[in-house]
Amino acid sequence: MNEISARDVFASARTSVWMLRAMAPGGTVLQGSAIAVSSRHLLTTCHLVSTTDSAEISQGSARRAVSVVLRDQRTDRCILAVAEPTLRPVRAVRPFRQLGVGERVYTVSAPAGRELTLGEGLVSSLHPSPTLSIIQTTAPMSLGSSGGALFDARGNLIGVVAFRAREVRSLGFAIAAEDFWTLR
Template identity: 30%
Template sequence: MFKRLWLLFAQAVTILLAALFIVVTLKPNWLSDESVGSIVSNVTLKEGVAEGDTLSPGSYHDAVKKSAPAVVNIFSSKNSTKPKARKGGKPNSSDPLFKFFFGEQPPDEEPSSSLGSGVLVSPEGIILTNHHVISDATDIDVALSDGRKVKAKMIGSDPETDIAVLKIEAKQLPPPITFARIESVHVGDVVLAIGNPFGVGQTVTSGIVSALGRDHVGINTFENFIQTDAAINPGNSGGALIDTRGNLIGINTAIYSNNGGSMGIGFAIPVNLAKQVMESIINNGGVTRGWIGVEPQNLSEELAESLGIAKQSQGVLLSGVLEGGPADRAGIRPGDVLTGVNGQSIRDVRALLSKVSELKPGTEATFSLLRKNKELVLKVLIGKRPKPKFSHE
């Protein structure tokens, strides 16, 4: 009798557990006195509360807010002409390695318009941009940060540093950007690039200063670039590179790229050079540089040995001298090794070019040379550097 009752009890419990499992699985609300709606309504979500206008930690909003209104979009129309190769061994915008931050068109089409950026630097409507943005332009339009579009007039440009100066006439212009001191810029500093990449609209990207004084890049005649890994793409040409205080430290110019997009190596013209060129264009209508009329080449150890001079000798071999030019009139001859200018040693062609360009035309300068292993000092009357024949087309 006891075994029978126990069997009935076990069967009843099994049936009840099976029924409970089915209810829990298929109809769980039968076991609760609250509906789904009442459960959701009782959930409390915790939201972060901003303390006034406090920014997120590490935000660069203030820097962007200060400088972004001064960055403009530039649209330039050009006559349809076949693209010309740059002279002097300089790469052009179709070079697979160097791309100007420019709206590019398919290589089989003739360019008729260009897209770039610029920076408003004065209340009078002066705008800094790149020479290659407005090169050979027949019509230049500027889109301001508030949406207005105005015509721009070109004041002048300098192809050898890729700087151009424009002027617009408009009321209630945005506040101009403030210039940083180049001495305050260091490798490792956080920087922001502002421009109009691919024509999508004003865009801000961040990175660091990767290097300073970058030359021998082969983009411009006179190079002293700030290198950055801030993402910069076609359309950013002439845009602003700023520090975290919102001050201008450079004008974005070109990138190293195999595909036309950002690869983390971008170049900007430092603010001190851009300012110097801008002031010269505004005050004198252009940039005047010294010139002596020589064809220099770097002095390698092998070349020094072939000339019969010490391998460790520093200087620049003058492989050619322009007949009737300043150097020729002073007695400098092909084959001379130029070692110094006004007491300052010259190590390579870039240093010679930079030093001579700083000399004022019409003044005399002292040049130190080696001729057949004999030291020679000559006075040269500095001439005016001719205008370049190449452009950034």
């Protein structure tokens, strides 16, 4: 399949990426994103929901309660679930082994609480591992981008936004999406 425009990647992704809010002890609200991969399940980073077993996702005025169903704090991978199968999943997940440095990629997340924000960049390095593969990218990431989606230029989910380098703003990292399927 050929590459599609940034506009088409966003149009395909917008119904699958949700803003996530979780309540931390002391009343602090942690905010990020989560990505629907089935009609009931979403992927996100555990540091957003580390202190709770439940949270809320939203898109515009739509809101749904979510619970943590699988978690690996050590690798920052969490899978959430909604009670009713109402989510629209991403169209496909592309394997890490098929990725190449220099590919155009797009983030869709909620930086600074700005729901459904699109960013563009390149795969700048790949860090394979038997337990957790990491995609390094120049796509923009900032506070609130965690748990957001990293898509390839065909609209396939390739990663879950995890963190960015503090000293280099244009250096972000995503956990390979397929690595969430190994959670037990």
